[in-house]
Amino acid sequence: MPLEQLLQYFFAGITEGAIYAIIAIGFNIIYNTTGIINFAQGEFLVLGAMIATSLAGVLPLPLAVAGAVAATMAVGALVDLVFIRWLDSPSVLRLVVITIGVSILLREGMLHAWDEKVRALRHFTGSEISSVRILGAHIAPQALWVLGIAGVIVAALALFFRYTLAGRAMRACAANRTAARLCGIKTRRLVTLSFCLSAGIGALAGCALSPLTQTQYDMGASLAIKGFTVAILGGLGNSTAAVAAGLMLGLLEAFSVSLLPLAYKDAVSLTVLLAILFVRPGGLFGRRESQRLKEF
Amino acid sequence: MSLLQVRDLSHSFGGLQAVSEVDFDVAEGGITALIGPNGAGKTTLFNLISGVLRPQAGSIRLDGRELAGLPAHRIAALGVCRTFQTTALFPRLSALENVMVGRHARTRAGYLAGLLNLPWTWAEERAIRRRALSIMEELGVADCAGEAAASLSFRQQRLVEIARALAAEPTVLLLDEPAAGLNLHETEELGSLIRRIRDQEITVLLVEHDMSLVMDICDRIVVLSYGRKVAEGTPAEIQGNPEVISIYLGGNHV
Amino acid sequence: MRRYLPLAVVGLAVVGLQLALQAAGTVYYLTQLTMAAFYCLVSIGLCLLMGYAGQLSLGQAGFFAIGGYVSAVLTTLKLDAAEPAARLLSSLGILAERRDAYENFLLGVSPWAALLAAVLVTGLVALLVGLPVIRLKGHYLAMATLGFGLIVFRVVLGTRLLGQADGIGGVPPLPLLGLQVSGGRAHRVESYYVAWALVLAALFLAVNLIHSRVGRALRSIHGGEEAAGALGVDTARYKLATFITGAVLAGVAGAFLTHYNGGIGPSEASSMKSVRYVAIVAVGGMDNLWGTLLAGALLNFISLRGYLGSYDDAFFAVILIAVMLFFPDGLLRRARVGRREGG
Numbered sequence: 069m070p071l072e073q074l075l076q077y078f079f080a081g082i083t084e085g086a087i088y089a090i091i092a093i094g095f096n097i098i099y100n101t102t103g104i105i106n107f108a109q110g111e112f113l114v115l116g117a118m119i120a121t122s123l124a125g126v127l128p129l130p131l132a133v134a135g136a137v138a139a140t141m142a143v144g145a146l147v148d149l150v151f152i153r154w155l156d157s158p159s160v161l162r163l164v165v166i167t168i169g170v171s172i173l174l175r176e177g178m179l180h181a182w183d184e185k186v187r188a189l190r191h192f193t194g195s196e197i198s199s200v201r202i203l204g205a206h207i208a209p210q211a212l213w214v215l216g217i218a219g220v221i222v223a224a225l226a227l228f229f230r231y232t233l234a235g236r237a238m239r240a241c242a243a244n245r246t247a248a249r250l251c252g253i254k255t256r257r258l259v260t261l262s263f264c265l266s267a268g269i270g271a272l273a274g275c276a277l278s279p280l281t282q283t284q285y286d287m288g289a290s291l292a293i294k295g296f297t298v299a300i301l302g303g304l305g306n307s308t309a310a311v312a313a314g315l316m317l318g319l320l321e322a323f324s325v326s327l328l329p330l331a332y333k334d335a336v337s338l339t340v341l342l343a344i345l346f347v348r349p350g351g352l353f354g355r356r357e358s359q360r361l362k363e364f
Numbered sequence: 365m366s367l368l369q370v371r372d373l374s375h376s377f378g379g380l381q382a383v384s385e386v387d388f389d390v391a392e393g394g395i396t397a398l399i400g401p402n403g404a405g406k407t408t409l410f411n412l413i414s415g416v417l418r419p420q421a422g423s424i425r426l427d428g429r430e431l432a433g434l435p436a437h438r439i440a441a442l443g444v445c446r447t448f449q450t451t452a453l454f455p456r457l458s459a460l461e462n463v464m465v466g467r468h469a470r471t472r473a474g475y476l477a478g479l480l481n482l483p484w485t486w487a488e489e490r491a492i493r494r495r496a497l498s499i500m501e502e503l504g505v506a507d508c509a510g511e512a513a514a515s516l517s518f519r520q521q522r523l524v525e526i527a528r529a530l531a532a533e534p535t536v537l538l539l540d541e542p543a544a545g546l547n548l549h550e551t552e553e554l555g556s557l558i559r560r561i562r563d564q565e566i567t568v569l570l571v572e573h574d575m576s577l578v579m580d581i582c583d584r585i586v587v588l589s590y591g592r593k594v595a596e597g598t599p600a601e602i603q604g605n606p607e608v609i610s611i612y613l614g615g616n617h618v
Numbered sequence: 619m620r621r622y623l624p625l626a627v628v629g630l631a632v633v634g635l636q637l638a639l640q641a642a643g644t645v646y647y648l649t650q651l652t653m654a655a656f657y658c659l660v661s662i663g664l665c666l667l668m669g670y671a672g673q674l675s676l677g678q679a680g681f682f683a684i685g686g687y688v689s690a691v692l693t694t695l696k697l698d699a700a701e702p703a704a705r706l707l708s709s710l711g712i713l714a715e716r717r718d719a720y721e722n723f724l725l726g727v728s729p730w731a732a733l734l735a736a737v738l739v740t741g742l743v744a745l746l747v748g749l750p751v752i753r754l755k756g757h758y759l760a761m762a763t764l765g766f767g768l769i770v771f772r773v774v775l776g777t778r779l780l781g782q783a784d785g786i787g788g789v790p791p792l793p794l795l796g797l798q799v800s801g802g803r804a805h806r807v808e809s810y811y812v813a814w815a816l817v818l819a820a821l822f823l824a825v826n827l828i829h830s831r832v833g834r835a836l837r838s839i840h841g842g843e844e845a846a847g848a849l850g851v852d853t854a855r856y857k858l859a860t861f862i863t864g865a866v867l868a869g870v871a872g873a874f875l876t877h878y879n880g881g882i883g884p885s886e887a888s889s890m891k892s893v894r895y896v897a898i899v900a901v902g903g904m905d906n907l908w909g910t911l912l913a914g915a916l917l918n919f920i921s922l923r924g925y926l927g928s929y930d931d932a933f934f935a936v937i938l939i940a941v942m943l944f945f946p947d948g949l950l951r952r953a954r955v956g957r958r959e960g961g
Binding site: 445446453454466473475477481529 | 823826827829830831832833834835837838840841842844845846847848849850851852853856859863905
Binding site: 155300 | 769
């Protein structure tokens with residue numbers, strides 16, 4: 069394979085991989101605080117992009133994105149308040165099914181609000197045809213935006229969890245929820261915060277991705293599955309590993325296009341998902357103990 | 365005649381060595397007790413013998429046959445049955461149905477036969493029900509046969525669980541703290557029940573904290589502490605053993 | 619034999635409904651009721667899997683599609699009738715002729731041979747997928763089964779042989795004892811009875827299983843897996859067997875519906891369909907066969923009649939959430955223990 073083509077695949081891979089990593093981190097944030105896998109994670113990306121495209125008609129792009137992120141965070145909080153708060157030591161089955169139901173509701177809501185048309189946010193800089201040359205490969209500037217934004221999100225979250233009171237409280241929750249509560253940490257509020265946070269980073273990622281892949285109301289499910297695959301690959305709850313795992317999956321998918329027909333591209337990540345669930349559910353970087361899985 | 369032979373058995377959880385090179389024999393037809401302070405590894409030992417856990421090292425032989433590494437249901441089919449420390453009756457079944465499940469290892473009707481309700485299974489079903497009821501009668505819990513498992517009294521649950529294990533016609537019965545939560549009178553009844561079980565030629569191995577029960581009915585006692593075997597012998601020998609005394613009373617008492 | 623009483627009630631209801639519709643002149647409802655029956659088959663299998671073996675599956679639509687597509691592909695083959703191999707297979711009944719829209723005669727696999735193939739393929743896939751899947755629990759189980767369903771969907775959507783987005787059409791009717799399972803008006807009544815007979819057969823098997831030694835073992839697994847194992851119950855084996863049973867029921871349903879509709883499309887493999895099957899079992903009461911049947915018949919009928927319009931998927935999502943939030947044991951609960959003792 070000529071170097072240029074290699075680089076082309078490489079950049080496509082790490083761009084998509086960065087998005088998958090962000091989705092996985094979104095899963096991890098909620099999982100760490102609540103033990104819930106939020107199947108609606110993918111919908112946050114789509115929702116953010118959709119709202120941004122509507123706002124971009126009346127506001128300058130940065131404000132539209134900011135507005136979309138804020139609105140999606142509100143939706144995230146709403147999801148927690150309306151559906152999750154009620155639950156009193158729910159079984160895993162109930163949680164799984166409820167978040168799936170929520171994802172369908174969000175999806176159908178978007179269908180009725182925005183119909184099935186494909187929409188796309190304007191490129192942040194340049195347009196669809198502008199490109200930057202890096203080592204011979206042609207990269208869309210938007211891809212660099214995606215990588216940059218993903219990097220900023222990861223860095224900001226790292227700082228948040230390390231240095232802010234709320235962030236540390238959330239880590240305490242992740243380690244031991246009962247102990248955290250006994251220390252006076254308001255776990256209920258942290259749960260809502262974790263939904264907000266996941267929704268917010270999802271929306272931001274969705275906005276960054278939209279110019280590249282366009283956005284359609286039903287894209288959430290496949291995004292969520294890929295994000296989940298990455299989360300599992302890195303070990304559920306482990307966000308640092310999620311970054312590495314995301315890039316790996318992105319590259320794998322990108323290079324698979326050179327071997328398999330494009331229609332099967334999604335099947336690649338699905339196969340990886342099944343393989344990792346069957347062989348090593350604790351993830352590539354996970355510990356042996358996490359192989360024991362929760363009850364139905 | 366040693367029926368169950370445990371040799372060099374070891375198992376750890378992460379960094380914690382729960383059972384360490386434990387060696388002992390369980391004589392056929394006798395009642396043997398495993399005692400020791402909390403955390404000594406007694407229930408882990410039970411889990412290893414019954415196949416709930418797969419031993420990391422060592423061997424468990426039943427009548428010469430290696431059990432270590434076999435899945436729990438195979439070990440049960442070979443004749444080793446157990447009760448659990450926190451009574452584990454099947455919540456969705458009645459008391460009678462619980463005991464009927466105990467017959468599972470000794471009966472044959474399979475998936476296909478079940479789907480089609482083949483006639484040859486009808487006699488087997490009737491036999492299962494009869495046997496289960498008669499065991500429950502022996503233990504004095506036949507009157508609660510139709511009740512939901514969850515609605516039984518504590519004592520009844522205990523007895524139904526023992527009935528369930530007996531229904532499997534075990535050669536070795538492992539009882540995990542059967543006297544826990546029972547009052548004096550109930551404990552005495554339990555003692556005579558265990559003796560009756562022994563009289564039916566079932567070898568009994570029990571984990572127990574109730575010393576009076578243990579000293580009363582057991583032929584041999586094995587003492588564990590921090591995962592290691594510390595002593596083994598008759599009740600009299602164990603009672604006089606200074607090391608055992610110090611384990612229980614704190615080391616300054618010789 | 620008391621256990622079969624509800625079956626008789628269902629049978630009577632099926633006949634009564636048809637006669638009533640005939641009298642009321644609204645016979646066209648039979649079409650949706652027939653399709654609803656096929657969808658009920660899937661939920662019955664899922665009821666056994668979720669309510670008794672305790673395994674969630676978000677991929678039943680995948681098995682439905684496998685059954686349907688195998689039938690569709692085989693029966694719409696255009697083989698050369700002159701070939702000696704073809705003549706041999708025709709005489710054995712494995713190949714059969716059908717007519718297309720232009721009155722040409724085409725040679726494909728006969729519907730019954732195709733049905734057998736559909737069952738075998740579905741069963742085999744269920745075995746291969748089930749072996750690793752049954753070891754999983756909770757979120758991982760949900761994701762694995764969802765992932766399986768999605769793989770089937772993607773494969774079906776992306777493969778030319780399977781018609782990609784358009785699916786496969788021109789599937790001939792399924793002949794049965796002189797009757798035909800097909801969507802045409804002429805065969806409406808007989809198809810309706812065949813469909814519901816199929817449902818009754820599935821219920822018969824399910825009722826038998828529940829009351830059998832294995833059924834008892836399954837019920838013991840759900841909520842007491844460790845203790846069940848310690849009594850000699852091979853939990854993995856029974857879970858796998860139930861998984862395969864559910865899958866085969868879904869595959870049979872898929873094959874029959876394909877013949878009824880004359881074709882199949884990728885939407886039958888979608889995760890939305892899988893969610894519906896789960897919703898119906900949840901509404902019906904997880905381990906309640908009759909509740910599942912009632913919910914399945916009613917909800918599928920309403921959806922198929924189009925009364926929900928574009929809010930179809932949203933509707934099922936809402937009831938699924940509502941049931942899980944407020945009635946986690948299902949809407950149609952019934953006394954569990956004691957009732958099951960008799961018969």
